[in-house]
Amino acid sequence: MEINISNAALKWFQEEVELNKGDKVRFYTQIYGSSPIQENFSLAFTVDNDPIDMYINTELEGITFFIEETDLWFFNGHNLHVDYNQQKDEIEFSYTVSSD
Template identity: 30%
Template sequence: MKIRVEQPAARWYKTEMGLSDGDSVRVYVRLGGCGSVHPGLSLGVIKDTPMRVGVSEVVEGVTFYMEEDNLWYLDGKSLRISFDERYEEIKMTVE
């Protein structure tokens, strides 16, 4: 189980969220949205300070992570975060 953030996605987050090198972005489970893994739940992101990191990856100077208590959402799989240039949007895929 791991988190994989592609460079174009990390650059997009840095621009859109005004992030700097050394900042951290938490990926968390939220109620609602269009999640493909668990009906009625989806993933959100927020600039935050890590507490109990379950998985993480540093890309473009930013740490992207999920806390231990949200790893159940991945169900033993990995999370890939990519940027779709055609639609100019982030895509999160559990694989």
């Protein structure tokens, strides 16, 4: 499994969420909404500088993006891709099948 953050998404996190080097962003599941890989569940994020059980992470410009082991089930063998949608002025998530 991988977490891929586009440069545009990284810039959005730095400007809109005001993240700085050393900050950590956790992607987690919500029990409402919808996603292409899990019906009735969606993905959200929070700034979480005290991870409990970081399963997978990626670091860009000193900012760590991660998923805890308790949320791994949501991805069901998929990689997470985070990009910025300029028209909607928000980040968006997409998923590809992991080769692991």
